[in-house]
Amino acid sequence: xxxxxxxxxxxxxxxxxxxxxxxxxxxxxxxxxxxxxxxxxxxxxxxxxxxxxx
Amino acid sequence: xxxxxxxxxxxxxxxxxxxxxxxxxxxxxxxxxxxxxxxxxxxxxxxxxxxxxxxxxxxxxxxxxxxxxxxxxxxxxxxxxxxxxxxxxxxxxxxxxxxxxxxxxxxxxxxxxxxxxxxxxxxxxxxxxxxxxxxxxxxxxxxxxxxxxxxxxxxxxxxxxxxxxxxxxxxxxxxxxxxxxxxxxxxxxxxxxxxxxxxxxxxxxxxxxxxxxxxxxxxxxxxxxxxxxxxxxxxxxxxxxxxxxxxxxxxxxxxxxxxxxxxxxxxxxxxxxxxxxxxxxxxxxxxxxxxxxxxxxxxxxxxxxxxxxxxxxxxxxxxxxxxxxxxxxxxxxxxxxxxxxxxxxxxxxxxxxxxxxxxxxxxxxxxxxxxxxxxxxxxxxxxxxxxxxxxxxxxxxxxxxxxxxx
Numbered sequence: 001x002x003x004x005x006x007x008x009x010x011x012x013x014x015x016x017x018x019x020x021x022x023x024x025x026x027x028x029x030x031x032x033x034x035x036x037x038x039x040x041x042x043x044x045x046x047x048x049x050x051x052x053x054x
Numbered sequence: 055x056x057x058x059x060x061x062x063x064x065x066x067x068x069x070x071x072x073x074x075x076x077x078x079x080x081x082x083x084x085x086x087x088x089x090x091x092x093x094x095x096x097x098x099x100x101x102x103x104x105x106x107x108x109x110x111x112x113x114x115x116x117x118x119x120x121x122x123x124x125x126x127x128x129x130x131x132x133x134x135x136x137x138x139x140x141x142x143x144x145x146x147x148x149x150x151x152x153x154x155x156x157x158x159x160x161x162x163x164x165x166x167x168x169x170x171x172x173x174x175x176x177x178x179x180x181x182x183x184x185x186x187x188x189x190x191x192x193x194x195x196x197x198x199x200x201x202x203x204x205x206x207x208x209x210x211x212x213x214x215x216x217x218x219x220x221x222x223x224x225x226x227x228x229x230x231x232x233x234x235x236x237x238x239x240x241x242x243x244x245x246x247x248x249x250x251x252x253x254x255x256x257x258x259x260x261x262x263x264x265x266x267x268x269x270x271x272x273x274x275x276x277x278x279x280x281x282x283x284x285x286x287x288x289x290x291x292x293x294x295x296x297x298x299x300x301x302x303x304x305x306x307x308x309x310x311x312x313x314x315x316x317x318x319x320x321x322x323x324x325x326x327x328x329x330x331x332x333x334x335x336x337x338x339x340x341x342x343x344x345x346x347x348x349x350x351x352x353x354x355x356x357x358x359x360x361x362x363x364x365x366x367x368x369x370x371x372x373x374x375x376x377x378x379x380x381x382x383x384x385x386x387x388x389x390x391x392x393x394x395x396x397x398x399x400x401x402x403x404x405x406x407x408x409x410x411x412x413x414x415x416x417x418x419x420x421x422x423x424x425x426x427x428x429x430x431x432x433x434x435x436x437x438x439x440x441x442x443x444x445x446x447x448x449x450x451x452x453x454x455x456x457x458x459x460x
Contacts, residue, residue, distance in 0.1 A: 007128050008079065009365045010109035011394075021449040040451065041111070041394050042365040050128070 004030050005052045009042035013049065068095065070173030071141075072379060073158060075148050075320065077101030077131070079110055080349025080368045081178035085138045087376030095379075097140045098170065100160060103203065105131035105144045111365060113205050114230035115396050117238030123206035143168075151175070151324040153342045174344045174379055177321055177332060181314035181350035181363075186222070190283035192293050196222070196308045199231070208309065217306035218243070220295050222281055224251035226395055228311035229264065233397040236271050243303050244268075245276040245295075252395070255404055257415035257429045260442045267400035276301060284308060316351045316361055329353055331361040336385040338375045348375055356386040358408060366391035390458055392441075392451055400426070401448045405458055407431040407440030421447060428454070 001016040013019065013033070018026040022040065024033055030051075037046050072088070072095055074081045085097055099105065107129040112119065116126060135142040145163035152159075158170045183198035197208050212219070217240060221232045224246035235242045244251070250261035251268070269275060279299040287294045287304070295303045316331035327333045327341035331353030338346045338354075348371040353361050370388055377384035395402035407413065413433035421427055426445020430438050441454040 005128075006109070007107075008083070008109055008369070010112040010115070021452055043369045 001027070002030065003052050004049045006039040006042060006044055007048055007050050008044045009039060011039050011041040012052075068173060068381075070156070070171060071096035071098045072174045072176065073097075073170060073172035074099045074176045074178060075158070076176075076178030076180060076349070076351075077103065077105035077142075077144070078178060078180050078349065079365065080180070080372060081176070082107055082134060082138075083368060083372035084176055084178065084348065084375055084379075085140050087372050088379055089138050091376055091380035091382075093139070097138070098172075099135070099140050099142050100146045100148055100158070100170075101131075101142065101144050102147055103145065103201070105134070105142055106202070107131070107134050108202055111396065113199055113202070114227060115234050116205060117234045118398065123202050123209060126202060126205070148320055151320055151345075153324055153326070153345055156344060172344070174346065176375065176379075177340070177345065177347040177351060178349045179317040179320060179332075179347075179351040181316045181331075181361075183310065184313045184315050186281075186310065186312055188281060188284055190285040190296070192284045192286040195286075195293065196284065196310050198310050200314065208307070211307050212240075213306075217241070218304070220245065220281075220293075220303060220305040220308045221311060222246075222308065223311040223313070224248060224253070224275075224277070225311065225313065226252065226255065226393070228309075229268070230396045231309055231311060232268060232273055233271075233399050236268070236273065237398070241274075242272065243274045243276060243295075243305065245279060245281055245297060247278060247280050249278055251275075251277075252402075255406060256402070256442055257417070259417055260402065260427060260429055260444050263427060263444050264395075264397060264400050264402065268397065271399050276303070281308075314350060314363065316353070318351060321345075321347065321351075329359070333359075336387075337378050337383060338371060338386060346375055346379075348372060354386070354388075356388055358410065360409070362388075364391070364393050366393070388460075390455055390460055392455060394448070400445055403441075403443045403448045403451045405440050405442075405455065408460070411439050413439055415442075430454075 004013045018024045018028045106127045108126045147161050149159045156172050160168045183200045219235050219240050221228050221244045232242045232244050251264050252261050279297045283296045285294045292304050318328040321332045322328045332347040333353050334347050335355045349368050374384045374386040392403050392405040415429050418428035426447040428447050429442040431440035438458050
């Protein structure tokens, strides 16, 4: 499981945790997050996230 | 010396560079959004600092992330400039602006002066921390953190050993820093004249929950009072803060987080209309054609003549402005923009109603004790105009946003 961070606001998407409030189940791989999903804190597109090694 | 090509006529603004003053989130986002629409336009960016890109909201959770100021930089300035094809002039100060001839006068790090001709100008000059007047021999040691460099200085002042920090201001930034300092192992005192934290943003019940949650993790609150003086104590090499209620607190560092004031100096001196910020219309244009402003320095017509801090307004403004600059005039319409307060002791999401909106806060019944809370701002007609979610309820942002009307 990997972690991705929004390059604009620092919001973290953790694959293990998913994002249940946006309908993204725990364990959802980043590749499987819909392209239409946007950062809940600042609205940047999925394409503007970066992979962060944790 | 002139850095730009000579213009071919007064209406040839597209042939002259777009000049952006500033290199914060607003400035870089305009450049990034414009490049999605226009790969040809020459873009020049002027920055007083190095212009490295970092996520500003991470300033107030750097300790929790175990990152130094330098480690918060996500993309070095040179890489940003190369990727976005921007001619970056870092460590350059803009001395004056003459809008009649569309020229900026600047001074680089070596003290050399330049004049720079623009076709369109974007002011993204940000905001400066408000400094409260304070008596005492150590008043000058009060720090604010509004830039990456400020965070580095603050960490230096703290040194290695866990210490005690006094935070002035229990607003969003003050509470976030207080929580981050707790996570970093510091003892934290917070002073604010309000009766509870986030008093301007939250209904009383939500503010009290945050007060209790931070207190349970160690914050010592000094509410309903102010700092009168800060003195150096030679014997202990510490700082002694004297509060208006008579309390005296020994601390090692003082962090002020009492708000920001838009940096309007350049615009104002150039005769551009400024009030609380640089006044811009729905197209982000100032009172002068070809001069635009956005971010913490701007006072938005699209927000009912308010200045809007936070990241979401910047992203929306930058997208609209980039489209306008690319030749597709686009009015800025702000959507509902809930703000996440990064206080892990009690996560909070706030969608604040417009300040002029009448109505009142009502709390949802039936939320289990300890599971946070839900507050809705409801107008006379029963329409929801804002909401606050705390604790576990903060996950319900999407659901509450759907039923909220701006």
